[in-house]
Amino acid sequence: MYRYDEFDHALVQDRVAQYRDQVARRISGELSEEQFRPLRLMNGLYLQLHAYMLRVAIPYGTLSSKQLRKLAHIARTYDKGYGHWTTRQNIQFNWPKLDETPDILAELAEVEMHAIQTSGNTIRNVTADAYGGVAADEIEDPRIWAEIIRQWSTLHPEFSFLPRKFKIAVTGAPHDRAAVRFHDIGVIVKRNWDGEIGFEVLVGGGLGRTPMIAKTIRQFLPKQHLLSYLEAILRVYNLIGRRDNKYKARIKIMVHELGIDEVGEMVEDEWERIKTGELELPADEIARIRAYFAPPEYEALPAEDPGFAAKRFEDRACAQWVRSNVNHHKQPGYAIVDLSVKPEGQPPGDVTDAQMDAVADLAEAYSMDELRVTHEQNLVFPYVKQSDLYELWRKLIEQGLATANVGLVSDIIACPGLDYCALANARSIPVAQRISKRFADLDRQHDIGELRMKISGCINACGHHHVGHIGLLGVDRRGEEYYQITLGGAPGEDASVGKIIGPAFSSGDVVDAVEELVNVYVEKRREGERFLDTYRRIGEEPFKTRLYEERFHAAA
Amino acid sequence: MPLLKQGAIVDDPWVYVGDDDDLPNGGPVIVTLKRWREDRDALMARGTQVGIRLTSEQTPGQVEDDLRHFGVVALEFPAFTDGRSYSNARRLRDRFNYPGEVRAVGDILRDQYFQYHRCGFDAIEIKDGETAADWARATSIITTPYQPASDGADNVLSLRQRRAAAGG
Numbered sequence: 001m002y003r004y005d006e007f008d009h010a011l012v013q014d015r016v017a018q019y020r021d022q023v024a025r026r027i028s029g030e031l032s033e034e035q036f037r038p039l040r041l042m043n044g045l046y047l048q049l050h051a052y053m054l055r056v057a058i059p060y061g062t063l064s065s066k067q068l069r070k071l072a073h074i075a076r077t078y079d080k081g082y083g084h085w086t087t088r089q090n091i092q093f094n095w096p097k098l099d100e101t102p103d104i105l106a107e108l109a110e111v112e113m114h115a116i117q118t119s120g121n122t123i124r125n126v127t128a129d130a131y132g133g134v135a136a137d138e139i140e141d142p143r144i145w146a147e148i149i150r151q152w153s154t155l156h157p158e159f160s161f162l163p164r165k166f167k168i169a170v171t172g173a174p175h176d177r178a179a180v181r182f183h184d185i186g187v188i189v190k191r192n193w194d195g196e197i198g199f200e201v202l203v204g205g206g207l208g209r210t211p212m213i214a215k216t217i218r219q220f221l222p223k224q225h226l227l228s229y230l231e232a233i234l235r236v237y238n239l240i241g242r243r244d245n246k247y248k249a250r251i252k253i254m255v256h257e258l259g260i261d262e263v264g265e266m267v268e269d270e271w272e273r274i275k276t277g278e279l280e281l282p283a284d285e286i287a288r289i290r291a292y293f294a295p296p297e298y299e300a301l302p303a304e305d306p307g308f309a310a311k312r313f314e315d316r317a318c319a320q321w322v323r324s325n326v327n328h329h330k331q332p333g334y335a336i337v338d339l340s341v342k343p344e345g346q347p348p349g350d351v352t353d354a355q356m357d358a359v360a361d362l363a364e365a366y367s368m369d370e371l372r373v374t375h376e377q378n379l380v381f382p383y384v385k386q387s388d389l390y391e392l393w394r395k396l397i398e399q400g401l402a403t404a405n406v407g408l409v410s411d412i413i414a415c416p417g418l419d420y421c422a423l424a425n426a427r428s429i430p431v432a433q434r435i436s437k438r439f440a441d442l443d444r445q446h447d448i449g450e451l452r453m454k455i456s457g458c459i460n461a462c463g464h465h466h467v468g469h470i471g472l473l474g475v476d477r478r479g480e481e482y483y484q485i486t487l488g489g490a491p492g493e494d495a496s497v498g499k500i501i502g503p504a505f506s507s508g509d510v511v512d513a514v515e516e517l518v519n520v521y522v523e524k525r526r527e528g529e530r531f532l533d534t535y536r537r538i539g540e541e542p543f544k545t546r547l548y549e550e551r552f553h554a555a556a
Numbered sequence: 557m558p559l560l561k562q563g564a565i566v567d568d569p570w571v572y573v574g575d576d577d578d579l580p581n582g583g584p585v586i587v588t589l590k591r592w593r594e595d596r597d598a599l600m601a602r603g604t605q606v607g608i609r610l611t612s613e614q615t616p617g618q619v620e621d622d623l624r625h626f627g628v629v630a631l632e633f634p635a636f637t638d639g640r641s642y643s644n645a646r647r648l649r650d651r652f653n654y655p656g657e658v659r660a661v662g663d664i665l666r667d668q669y670f671q672y673h674r675c676g677f678d679a680i681e682i683k684d685g686e687t688a689a690d691w692a693r694a695t696s697i698i699t700t701p702y703q704p705a706s707d708g709a710d711n712v713l714s715l716r717q718r719r720a721a722a723g724g
């Protein structure tokens with residue numbers, strides 16, 4: 001993984017010193033809350049319903065064991081003993097004290113981490129495929145490019161007050177695990193006919209009130225031009241993106257209103273003038289960064305470990321776990337292991353200090369000291385030998401991290417909702433917990449198969465309900481918590497936005513309604529079809545009929 | 557409004573002239589885009605320097621051909637959260653190669669010093685009552701920035717190149 005050199009170190013340390021001074025000025029009263037606000041936001045410090053919240057960046061989701069131990073230490077020392085994985089490869093601490101936040105940042109700097117640009121109308125923490133470097137279908141490790149973008153965007157002087165926040169995601173594989181089509185900019189690593197690395201660049205995707213799928217602005221961008229091209233897009237957006245209405249300020253609205261062709265022309269015009277300047281990436285800088293992401297020293301192993309194959313045959317529970325939580329690896333004899341942070345009935349994304357320490361130890365022992373955080377709020381061990389899988393599985397069970405539900409109905413993404421968020425209409429986490437309990441039977445979950453369930457407490461869509469195969473959106477109905485259901489959303493290369501199926505359900509009925517939708521799928525599915533496939537084939541009518549005519553006619 | 561240049565408060569010889577104000581008899585003036593368009597000939601005939609003040613809705617590109625006549629281009633920040641003038645300053649410096657004074661005016665914050673400086677501003681109208689010493693604290697935190705911008709300063713990308721070239 002990437003290691004800071006003296007420049008990276010100096011930058012985060014200077015930054016901590018600057019922030020410490022700002023906090024001191026706030027505490028002494030020299031700065032009002034209004035003046036302090038933009039400064040704290042630059043360092044990821046929010047003011048929430050009950051307290052401050054600090055959001056720490058985990059660039060492209062990669063963590064070492066040492067870094068995770070530091071996060072555990074921070075949770076224990078400065079918080080109430082837990083953290084929360086977000087849907088953007090960040091971790092949030094919900095109870096830091098203002099005067100201690102500079103110390104937290106100083107501790108983070110020790111392990112090459114920071115909270116820069118995790119909030120505000122800036123370029124946010126760059127996200128990437130959590131399987132970067134190990135996915136079997138990958139063209140190149142997306143983290144090379146995400147790191148290059150991270151450095152360029154960090155404290156970029158021109159883009160600290162954009163019309164709105166700005167999110168960039170990178171995938172190095174055709175199978176899109178980073179939801180690049182729902183980002184302000186999506187970068188897809190490609191090869192051209194000559195075998196050279198470059199990028200397809202997409203722009204204008206996003207969720208929120210107005211979900212939109214990003215459009216391709218450039219089919220192939222040679223790699224040395226990545227930064228100049230991004231700078232051209234950002235400059236055009238900074239100048240002409242709407243600032244009159246917060247809800248129309250994202251670049252997706254600009255692309256929608258002007259059209260991708262016009263935006264494309266403006267960007268090309270800007271880019272033509274800057275592409276051969278200082279931003280053109282030198283080959284040796286690309287090589288320097290690439291070297292950090294070179295494959296680790298793998299052992300030469302058989303493609304299939306015979307010992308593990310036998311164990312799997314004997315132990316049904318283990319086989320089930322392998323089916324949902326273990327993935328193909330680039331390297332023969334290795335596996336990618338998903339750790340489920342969503343055991344039955346637990347709030348999605350929460351993690352305790354003890355759990356973090358335990359995971360750090362396991363990553364050190366079984367995954368070459370490295371792990372990943374996914375945008376689905378789970379964790380990944382990227383370098384596990386198949387011969388270690390059984391032992392690792394047993395140890396993950398002890399930690400409650402081996403629930404065989406990754407990608408299944410109880411692997412729910414939920415926003416903080418009414419329990420934590422001032423904007424919420426309805427609770428998200430308790431509904432997620434009830435759904436998870438309803439489908440607690442793992443055999444049943446495996447029979448249902450892949451089903452992406454996502455819940456947002458309001459229209460801001462932090463729980464990504466638009467891209468859930470089944471999405472729930474909290475709405476307010478005369479002061480009561482209700483949930484609107486959307487069907488057919490998908491975040492990946494087959495991107496689509498879910499459609500509202502009909503009137504909302506009360507909190508009391510919504511879990512039954514979800515179960516009925518699953519029942520319709522189970523009755524109608526064909527061999528090998530996921531929920532999404534069946535929905536796409538048969539359309540919404542059968543689901544609608546079941547919900548509103550057969551099951552809930554009185555309520556609707 | 558005190559004017560900060562290169563870390564010191566300096567005399568500001570420039571006078572703002574509103575759209576309906578009479579032109580003073582002498583001395584350099586800064587006018588709006590509207591006034592410039594209406595009174596271009598009269599302003600040029602005065603024989604003293606002219607500057608222009610652009611709102612964040614306006615762009616230097618709108619006066620591209622006249623830039624050589626201006627001794628100052630003042631770019632407004634109607635609110636510190638409106639970041640358009642950063643991009644306009646960069647275009648002034650990098651695209652139009654404008655060599656004169658680029659002045660930051662409006663809702664100016666000390667903690668944005670590096671942003672102003674790096675985007676090519678070389679003069680800042682600070683708040684009444686603020687001193688050069690107040691600003692010195694903001695300018696004392698020297699960070700080698702990652703990315704090139706319009707200040708021509710060393711940046712991490714260029715320093716790493718130099719290090720690589722030196723074989724280090």
Ligand code: SF4
Nearest residue numbers: 415421424457458462
């Ligand atoms: S979706 Fe709404 S309720 Fe949920 S975290 Fe976002 S703003 Fe809050």
